[in-house]
Amino acid sequence: MHIDDARLLTRRELLAHGFDDSEIRGRRRRGELCLVRRGAYSRPGALSDRPEARHAVEVRAAVGQVSPDAVVSHLSAAVLHGLPVWGDPLRRVQMTRARRSGARLTGNLHVHAAPLEPGEIVTVGGLAVTSLPRTLVDVARQVGFEQAVVVADAALWRRSVTREELDLALATARGRPGVPAARRALAFARWGSESVGESRSRVAMMHAGIPEPVLQWEVWSTAGVLLGRADFGWPGLRTFGEFDGREKYGRLVPSGTTARDVVYAEKRREDAMRGEDLGAVRWGWSDLDPFAPTAARLRRTFRP
Incomplete structure (x- = not known):
């Protein structure tokens, strides 16, 4: 049995394959085994940082x-x-x-x-x-x-x-x-909440007294063309909101493009949506706690 071949090894498995407790301890001291919990080990680097x-x-x-x-x-x-x-x-x-x-x-x-x-x-x-x-x-x-x-x-x-x-x-x-x-x-x-940040944003809005938004709001032009989809929308208040988490752009980068291409496309999408006389507010992780300044920006942007 090769330790590097396994993601998770129990003491029972190691003993069954000819290792003894002193060798297990020695491999732990040398960094060849990592303790997951009592009686269970992994090879170095096998455990994700997530x-x-x-x-x-x-x-x-x-x-x-x-x-x-x-x-x-x-x-x-x-x-x-x-x-x-x-x-x-x-x-x-x-x-x-x-x-x-x-x-x-x-x-x-x-x-x-x-x-x-x-x-x-x-x-x-x-x-x-x-x-x-x-x-x-x-x-x-x-x-x-x-x-x-x-x-x-x-x-x-x-x-x-x-x-x-x-x-x-x-x-x-x-x-x-x-x-x-x-x-x-x-x-x-x-x-409609496709990320942790969007879910937390909804909770923050509720606590701040912000009207409940439409999730994944589709914005159409007067000519009937779909301009884009916003994380949050308030159609009656002519406003949309976007939560900007890093993972948002990471998962949207298709093969053959760069993050810069995605950001540029995102800007063009937002400009087209703003062109329909819509106000826009963006926020990120650092704006969730406290959320009051972002809530104030939303209220100032709402257009009854």
């Missing part, structure tokens, strides 16, 4: 150390479902056992005890994971409003879950702690 990617590896390492009936849940399940997690350090792997009691909390593991219906368990990458509707409800019961909206918006944007499925999951969870908060967050979630 928190979600690293957490997914930690989840796989933890599964073999917990009771076989434990199901990956909450934020850990959201990570395995491929959803973005904002505002949480992901220090603990979270799992759920279908029991009335027996919850366990340690520095890097949280095992919940709660009812689990067979239809609420799916398989993701070979692991038992709570279904997406159940996961979103559990997350929204546990984390803050803004964090819950970010995760739910992403699921709705990808059309991975329906509003009806969320309503059913909420009804099934009735009586559990945090359900009223989950109901508020999931009711606010919308299709």
Whole structure:
């Protein structure tokens, strides 16, 4: 067995292939093995710097150390479902056992005890994971409003879950702690926020008293030509808004073009939209907290 061939190695696997504990310790000292969690290792450089990617590896390492009936849940399940997690350090792997009691909390593991219906368990990458509707409800019961909206918006944007499925999951969870908060967050979630920044912007607008925008607003010319699509639109106020995150331009760079080409095309799009007598406001990550100056710019730009 060559260590460099594996992404995640357990102590049991290493021992089975002829390594002993002293050699494992030696390889760790020399930097040839990295500790993922107790009894699980990876080769150097195998773990991504992205928190979600690293957490997914930690989840796989933890599964073999917990009771076989434990199901990956909450934020850990959201990570395995491929959803973005904002505002949480992901220090603990979270799992759920279908029991009335027996919850366990340690520095890097949280095992919940709660009812689990067979239809609420799916398989993701070979692991038992709570279904997406159940996961979103559990997350929204546990984390803050803004964090819950970010995760739910992403699921709705990808059309991975329906509003009806969320309503059913909420009804099934009735009586559990945090359900009223989950109901508020999931009711606010919308299709149309394609990034964490856009979801956080919607929450900031709500707190600032800004009218609810149309998401992914299509702007057409008087001649019936589609000029572009804005992240946020207020048709009755003749204004559109754009959240500028770095990833926005990175994912829009097609083969054979440069980021400069994309920025230039973006400017031409905005100029064409402004030409329809529309006001425009742009903001970025640094403008989200505090959002008050951006909210003031929006109010000044609105054209009743």
